[in-house]
Each structure stands twice: as C-alpha cells, then as structure tokens.
Amino acid sequence: xxxxxxxIRDAQTGSDTLGEAERKNRTTDSGGVKRLLKMLSDGECKGxxxxxxxxxxxxxxxxGLL
Numbered sequence: 001x002x003x004x005x006x007x008i009r010d011a012q013t014g015s016d017t018l019g020e021a022e023r024k025n026r027t028t029d030s031g032g033v034k035r036l037l038k039m040l041s042d043g044e045c046k047g048x049x050x051x052x053x054x055x056x057x058x059x060x061x062x063x064g065l066l
Contacts, residue, residue: 033065 039045041053060066
C-alpha cells in the first residue's frame with residue numbers, strides 16, 4: 001500500500017526517474033494526465049481504487065506521459 005501512495009504522490013508532484021534534461025526534451029504536456037490521476041486518487045470517480053490508480057500511474061510512466 002505504501003508503494004501505491006508513493007507512486008500516486010510522485011505523479012501528483014511530477015517526480016519521476018527521468019533526468020532533468022530528458023524531462024525538458026519531452027514534447028507531451030503531462031499536466032492533464034497529472035490532474036486526472038490526482039482526481040482519481042482523491043476519489044472523485046466512484047469505483048476507482050487506489051490500486052487501479054497505481055496501475056494507471058505505472059502505465060503512464062511506461063508510455064512517457066509522466
């Protein structure tokens with residue numbers, strides 16, 4: 001559960017494992033994705049669990065959206 005909370009917190013704050021230079025070179029705007037994940041983690045969409053949000057955060061990172 002702690003890992004889920006860390007991943008959600010990282011997504012909300014924009015922290016990730018990418019270096020600063022690589023982060024600046026990304027062409028996608030992750031603001032919308034971060035807002036969506038924050039709303040989901042805050043429980044604004046009934047039926048979406050923290051575990052689901054964690055998996056979404058992982059997926060977004062794998063795809064370079066965060």
